[in-house]
Amino acid sequence: MKALPSPKKLLKFLKWFCKPEYHPDIEGDLLELYERKREKHGEEKARWALLKEIILLMRPGIIRSLKNSQTLNHNGMYQNYLKVACRNLFRQKRYTVINIGGLAIGIACFVAIFLYVTHELSYDRHFDNIDRIYRVYTHEKSGEEYLGSAYYATIPLPLAEAMMTEFPEITHLTSMEEHDVLLGNERHHYLENGLWVDTRFFDVFSFRFLQGNPSTALSHPESIVLTRSLASKLFGNDDPIGKNLTRQIRQDIKVFTVSGIIEDPPANTTFRFSFLAPLQSHIYYRNSWDTSNAHTFLVLSKGATAEAIASKMPDLLKKYQKESLWTNYHQEAYLLQPFREYHLENQVNNDIGLKGNPRLVSTFSVIAVLVLLLACINYMNLAIARSMNRAREVGLRKAIGAVRRQLIWQFLGESILLSFVALLVAFLLLAIFLPVFAGLIERPIEVDLFENRLLLPGLGLLVLTVGLLSGSYPAFFISGLRPVQVLKGKLTNISMGRRFQRILITGQYAVSIVMIICSLVIYAQFHFMQQREIGYDREHIITMRLHDFPSLEKYRVMKSTWSNNPNIIQVTASGHLPTNITSNSVINYEEGNTDNPLVIYRTNITDDFLAVYGIELVAGKDVSPASADAKNTLLLNEKACQALGWQPDEAIGKHIKHRGTVIGVVKDFHMLPLKHGIEPLMLRMSDQAWLEYISVKISPEDIPGTLSLLESTIKQYSNFPFEYSFLDDEFDRRYKADLTMGKTVGFFTILSILIASIGLFGLVVLALDQRTREIGIRKVMGASTLSLVSTLSQDFLRLVIFGFLAAIPIAWYLTDWWLNDYAYSIDISWWMFALPAFAVFTLAFLTISSQSIKAAMSNPVECLRQE
Template identity: 40%
Template sequence: MIRNYIKIALRNLRKNPVYSFINIFGLASGLACFILILIFVQHELSYDRFHKNSDQLYRVIQRRPDSKGADHWAATSPALASTLKKELSEVTSATSVFPTFNPLISLGDKRFTEEGILADTNFLKIFTFPFLQGDAATALESPNSIVLTASFARKIFGEQNPIGQTLTYQNQQPHIVTGIMADVPETSHLAFSYILPALSDQYYRDCITREPWYNNGLYTYVVLASGVDTHRVEEKMRAYIDRNLADWRPEDRMAFLFQPLRDIHLKSQHLKTFPFEKGGSQRYVYLFLAIGFIVLLLACANYTNIAVARSIQRAQEVGVRKVAGARRWQLMRQFLGESVIMTLLALLLALAMVHLLLPSFSQLMERPIHIDYLSNPMLLPALLTLVVLVSLISGSYPALLMSRLKPVTILKGKNTVPASRFTLQRVLTVGQYAVSIALLAGSFIIYRQMQFVQHKELGYDREHILTIKVSDANLSQRYSTIRETLLHDPHVVAMSYSLYLPTDVITSQSMSGWEGSDGKLLPTQTTGIDYDFLDVYGIPLVAGRGFSRQFGTDTLGAPIALINESVAKALGWTPKEAIGKEFNYSDGRGQRRIVGVVKDFHFNSIHQPLGLLVLTLDQGPSGYISAKIRSENLQETIAKFERVIRNVTPYPFDYQFIDDNFNKLYKNDIRLGELFTSFTLLAVLIASLGLFGLAAYSTQQRMKEIGIRKVLGASIPGIVRLLSKDYIKLVLVGFIIAVPLAWYFMNRWLENFAYRVDLDWWIFALAGIFALMIALLTVAFQSLKAAWMNPTKSLRAE
C-alpha cells in the first residue's frame, strides 16, 4: 500500500503541475528562510561554549558611580583580578586581559597590523584555546615572549618553524615566539591573532603600581567554584570595598557584577567598553527566530489552503477507496504521506536555495556562517524533525477532512466537502495577509526611521571630512608639521586633531567643585581636541570663545575647557554665566576654567538623547586627524595625505570619511531594515502564491456559473468584480488585524531611539493599499481569463 500511496502522490504531482509548483515552491521558500535563520541562531547561541568548564567562567563588570549607577562597564581595574583571587574563596582562578591598542608587529621589513591582546600568565590556564606548539602553562611567563595563532604564524613565517623567532612590537620591543595556538574559533567573543604578556606593556605596569583601583582599562575573568551563587559573591565583594576602600564616599564606590561567559556575546549591549569583537544582540536573535517561524507558518498555511481547495477533485477517489474497504486511518496515512513527500521535495529545493543564498546572508550578518552536515551533529536530526513538523502542520487538516467524507454522498455526485472548509480558507488567507501587511508597515517605518537618522541635523558638518586614525605616537608628535604641509594644498580646507571623533565620544569623567556644587558630582563625556576642531566640524559657539593659538595661555594640556549647552543647563547657568566658571575634573589634573560654550551636537548615536560634554585642549599619542577637503580631485587629495603620512610612520594609512563612521553607529538597524524588507517580500510572495492557487482553483470550480452569467448578459468587468470581491474583503479584514499589531511592535522598536519618526496613519494605509494591489493583481489574471472565455466551452459538458 505504501508503494501505491507513493505512486498516486507522484501521479497527482504530474497531473497538476501548477498547483504542485505553487505548493513546493511556497514550502521551499518558507523552509529556506527558516533554515537560514536557524543556522544563524545556532551560531549566535554557540559563542564561548568550547572552553572547558565554560559554565563556570565569568567576566567581571562594574557599575560605575560616576554615572549614578546607571551605566555598566566591562573594563575594570588592574587590582581586581588579584583581589578577587585573594579575598573570595569562591574564585578558583582569575586573569586580566586587554586589547593591544595601535598594534604593529614587524619581522624585518615586513609589518603587520593584526589585532592582539595582552594577558597575564593565568590567561591560557583559564581559557582552553588548543596549543599546537609550545607549553600553554609557561608560554607567557617571560615579558618578552609572544604566542601566535596558526594562521598569523603562517602569514609571517610561511612554512618555517616560528618557535624561537624574534618579532618586534610597535617598532620598539623584541618578543620571542614561545607558542603557536590553533586559530581562535569563530564563536569566541575574544578575537585576536597573538598574545603578549601583560607585564611587557608600560600602561599595565603603571596601572598596577599607581592607583590600581582608579585606572579602568582591563578585562577581568574568573573561574567560580561549581554551584556558587553569584549574588552572594557580589555581596562579599561589596563588603570588601566598604572595608578596604573607606576613603571613597558611598556614592563613589563601584559595584562589581559577574557576567556568565556564555552571555557575553548576546547580552553586552548595555556595557560601555572597547569591544574585542562584533557583539551580537539577544533581541535581534529572538526577533529573527520569530520572523522565521512566521514565514514558515505562512508557507504551511499556503499548502493547507490549496490542499483543501483541491479536495473536491479527489473526493471521488476517497469514495472509491472507502467502498473498497479503506479505513479512515489508512486514508489519513495516505494524505499525510503525500504531505511528507511534498515537504521532502520542498526541503531539497530549500537546501539548494540555502546554499545559493548563504554567502550573501553571511555577508549581510557579518558572520562566517556556513552549513556543514558532518561536523554539526544537530543539523540532520533538526532537518528531519522539521520535515515531520511541517508535514503534520500543513497536511493534518486536509487528511482529516478527506478521511471524513461519506462514500454514499460522494458517489451520488455530491462531491463537495463540508462548507466549513471555506471558513478555514478565509481564516488562513486573512492570517497570511494580516502578517504581510504588518511586515509591510514595519518595513516602511524602519525605512523612514533610517532616512530620519541619515538626514537629522546633528549639530556638526559631515560633508567631505576625511578622518585618519593615528596609531603611532611619532605621528602625533609631528602632527603640526604634517598639518602645515597639507594645508598648502588648495583642496585641503582645514585640519584638526582629536582623541575621539564626534560620532563616538566614550570617555567618561565627573565634574565637581563648581560654584554651588555642595559636594555633588556631574557625570559627563569628554574628549580632547585641538584649536581647529570646531572649525573643521562647523560646530558653533553660543558664548565665549574656542581654543585659539592667539592666546598664549591656550597650550596643550592647559587647565581650560569648553562645555556644551546641556552642561551649562545642568549646572543652572546660562551660556554667558558659565564663562569664567571653574570646576574640578575626575581626571586628577586639578581645576579647569570654562572659556566657551558650544552649541549642543550629537556625539553618540541618536539612540541616546543629547548628553553632557566637556572639551579639553589635549592631544594624546593616539587619536584621529580630521580634514575638511574639497570634493574636486578627491582621490588625488587622499593620495597626497597617504604620501605625507607614510613618510612619518610605519603604520598603515587607515582612513575613512566621517559619514562611514556615522553609518557604523546604525549598522545593526540598517541590517535589521534590510532583513526585514527581505522577509516582507518573501511573506508577500508566499501569500500571493497561495492566493493565486486559490483564485485559479475557485475560478475553475465556477466556470459553468461564469458561462451562464455571460449567456445572460453579464459584462467582463462585472464578472471580474464578482470573482475579486471576496478576496478584497479578506484583505480588508487582514488589514484591520494587522494595524494594531504593527503599531505595537514598531512602537516598541522606536523606543530604542531618543529621536524618532511618528507612527502616522498613512503608513499603515499605504501598507494596506500595497497589499490590496498585490492581491488584485494576483487574482486579476485568473478573473480576466475566466471572463474572456467562450461560455460554450464551459457549458458544453452538460
C-alpha cells in the first residue's frame, strides 16, 4: 500500500484551499492534534487522522473565494517591479554598464552572424517550385578525382533531351552554359557575364519580366534578354526592345536583337548574369553524347522522387547511347540534387554561379551561439555575485507575503528589461561594424526590418531568450533564499551559487581560449601557404587575360614592342596561370597501350614561360619557337615522370600518343592550391590556338608607366577591356576563403575575450566589495599589499588555468580536423597553446590585480567603518 503524504504536504494542501484569515489558527490546531495522535497511536494513524480533518474542513465557510481573495493588484505589483528594476540600474551604474555592454556585444555579434547565415540559407528560395527543382550531375565511379572530387556538374546535352522525353515525372527541364562576352552598341561596349540557355529556361526559373514575353523571348537564335541594369547601361532611358547589340566571343561577332527585359536577379540568387542568350547560338555549342557541357536543371512533378529518376538512368543510357559509350556508364552515374542545396554545395567540379561555403556557415553559427552564451554567462555571474546585496530585499518581500513565483518573475523581468536595453545598444554597434563585416564576407547584409520579415519577430524572440537564459539561474537561486536565514545573515545557498559561478567562469575562459587557438592556427596555416616554396616566382609579374584571338595573333608583335622597354624583363603567354592549372586529360605512354591510362593536368605555353616564372628545368631543354617541330614538343613535371615510371633523363625523347615528344622535365611546382597535392603535369608548346593569358615580368620601377604601355599596346589589337592583375594578388585570391575565415574568427575571438574580461572585471569588483571587512582586518593584522593582491587574485586565476586545461583537448581536435582538409599543412605546436594561455592569463591577471591593488592600498579604518 502506498504511504500517505507527509504532514508537510497535507498542510500545504490546506493552505491552498483555506481562507488566509483562518489558516494560521486552523493549521496550529491541526498540528496539535497530529502530535497527540502520533504519540498515542503512531505515525500512520496520526497521518490518517490529519487527512480526515483536512477533508472535513473543505466546506463553503472555510474554502477561499476566488472573487474575494486578497491578492495583490497585478498592475501595481508589475509597476513596483519596474520601478525597482530601474532604480537598481541607475543606482549601480558600473554593473549596469558592464551587463549592458557585455550583452550588447554578444547580441550584436549574434545578429550580424544571424543575418549572414539567413542570407546564405535564403539563396534561390524566391523561385517558384523551389522544393521540386533539381540539378543533374555526374559521379565518376572509377575513383579518379579531379581537384579533389569525383563529382561533375555537366552532362551531355542529348542526355538532357532524352530525360525530358522519356521521364513523365519531369514537368520542365532546361540546360545552360556560362560565358563572358563583349556586348555593345554604337555608344558603349561592356564585358558581361551571361547565361546561354534553351527556350525552356523560364519554365524552370521564374524571373520577373519587365518587357517581353517569357514564352517567346528566346525562341529566335539571335534574340537576347537583358537585365534592367544592363539595359540601362547600354540604352539609357531609350526603349531597348527591338534594338540590336553586337556580341563578340573571341573572333566570333554576331548581331543580337533585344527581345526582353527582366528584373535584376536578387542578391540571394546563385546565378549571376546580366543577359540571357539562346544556347544554340553559343560559339561552343555541342549537341553530342561525347561532350559533357550542359548544366541541366529540372522540375519534378508532385510525388516524384530523385531516387526514382536516378534508378531509371541506366536503361535510358542503354537505349539512346552507342554501345561503345554505354560501356562507359559502368564508370559513371547520373544523380539529382535538390536545388535548394545548390548554393552551399562546393564539392562538385565545374559548377556555375556564386557558391557559398558550408564550412563558413556552420563555423559562424557556432561562433554566434558561443559569443552570445559568453555574454549571458557574464550576466549570470554578476547576478550571483550580487546575491548578497539582493538577499535582504528578497527576505523582506517574502516576509510581507511575496511568494517565490512572483520573485522569479521579478528577476526574469529585470533580465528581459536589461536585454531589451542591450538590444538598443547592439543596434548602435551594428550601425558601425556591420558594413565592415559585410565587406569582409562579401555579402550584402544589412538590418532591414521591412525587407526581412523574420528579423523583427526574431529580435523579439532573441531578447526574450537572452533574458530568460541569462536571468534563469539567478532568478531561481535568489528567489529560493529563506527569509529567516536572510534576515539573520545566514545564507546557506551562497556556497552553491559560488560553485556554479566558478563552473561558468571556467567554461567562459575555456571557450575564449579555444577560439584564440583556432584563430591562431588558421593564421599560421595561411602564413604557411603564403611563405611555402611553391616552385615558381610570383613577385613583380603582371598577368593579363585575353578574350579574343586577334591579340594572340599579334602576340609576337606586342612582345617585341614591350621588350624594348627597360622596365619589362620578359614576356610569355599560356593557357593558364601557374597558380591554377585545372585542365586535364588522359594519356597513354606507350603506342597502342590502352590498359594503363594516366590522368594528367595540362596547359599550353609559349617560349619564356619557365623564365618568367622561374621554374627550374631538371632535365632536357626548354620549348622554343625556333624548333622545326615546336608545336609537338612537351615538358613534363617530375610527378608525371614518376607516374609514368620514368626517370627525368629517361623521359627525354619519349613520345606521348596524340600529344607530342617530351623534350624536358621541370621541377615540381604547386599549380593548384595547397589543399591539393602536386599532380602530374604536361606543358605543351602552343601554336597560339589555346592561349588566354599574357604574363609580363617587370621591374619595380615606374609600375604605372609600365601598365600604361601594356594597356595602350593591347588596345591596338583588342576591343575587349584591358584586364590585369599581379600574380601575387592572384595567388592570394586562391586562399581568400581561408583568409576570410581567419579574419572573421579572429575578430569574434577578440570580442569573446573582451566579453570575458568585462565580466571578470565586474566579478572582481563585486568580490572585493563583499570582502571589505576581510581586507581591513588583514591590513590591521599586518598583511602587505603584495600578499593581499596574491590572496585576492589566486581564486580567479586558478579558474583561468582550469579553463585552459579544459580547452586543450577541444582545441586540438578542432584544429586537427580543420587542417586535415589540406594536403600540405602546418604541424600543431606547443606554442600555439602556450601563447593564447599566456595572453589570456596575463589579461586576466591585469584585470584582477588592477582592482586588487586598489583595494589592498585602501585605508583599513575606512574599510572597517564602511563595513
